[in-house]
Amino acid sequence: IYLEKCARSQILYGLNKTYDYIKQNKKCYVAEAEKAPIQLWDMGYRNAVGTGGKKITKIQIEKLTRLCVDLVFVFDKDVSKNEIQDIANRFIDGINIYAIIDDKKILDEKESPTDNKEKFEYLIKNCIYKIK
Numbered sequence: 001i002y003l004e005k006c007a008r009s010q011i012l013y014g015l016n017k018t019y020d021y022i023k024q025n026k027k028c029y030v031a032e033a034e035k036a037p038i039q040l041w042d043m044g045y046r047n048a049v050g051t052g053g054k055k056i057t058k059i060q061i062e063k064l065t066r067l068c069v070d071l072v073f074v075f076d077k078d079v080s081k082n083e084i085q086d087i088a089n090r091f092i093d094g095i096n097i098y099a100i101i102d103d104k105k106i107l108d109e110k111e112s113p114t115d116n117k118e119k120f121e122y123l124i125k126n127c128i129y130k131i132k
Contacts, residue, residue, distance in 0.1 A: 009057040012064065013037060013050035021046035028067055031074040031114060039114040054079050056087055065095055072128060073099040074113050081129075088132040097132040100124065 014037030015022075022028045029040060029048035037048040051060055054075055064071055071091075073084050081101055088097040100113055100123045107113060113123055 008052045010059045011052065012060060013052060014041075015049050015063070017041075018046055018048055022049075022067055022069055025069075027070045027072060028064065029072050029074050030064065031112075032076055032079070033112060033114075036074065036112065036114040039112075040120075043114075043117045043120065045120075048074070054083065056090075058090075061090055065091060070096040070098065072124075073097070073131070074123075075099070076112055077102045077107050077109075081131075084131055091132065095132070096130070098128050099131050100127050101129050102127060 013034040018028075018037060018041070025047040027047055029036075029045065031037065031040075031048060031050050032052075032054050034050040034052060036050050040046070040048040049064075073087070075084065081099070084099045084101075088099075091097060102113070102123065104127060106119055106122060111119075113120055
């Protein structure tokens, strides 16, 4: 929750807390919602950020690129593989981009991939696909 007005389109939510863990793990989970990095932190996954929506801005792409780590998009099931591919195509070559795609249909209709630890762990073991 943003208590003060801010340029949300320029923020990777949680990066100020998760940066060192992202660099250490050489991987960043990129989620839609701001709640996701908090949920993942509680699960023990401290290398995550939130974009504040499925539309990613040029500034957010630049910040993610400068991390120089593998990116794993953890978007809700209503975001198609084609939409994720379109986002991935906006990144420069050389950035490894993966996505969690719930093709096993383990998530409920309105459930986020980060809402349930067991389901998240299943998804990262069985449903990560290289996008770019």
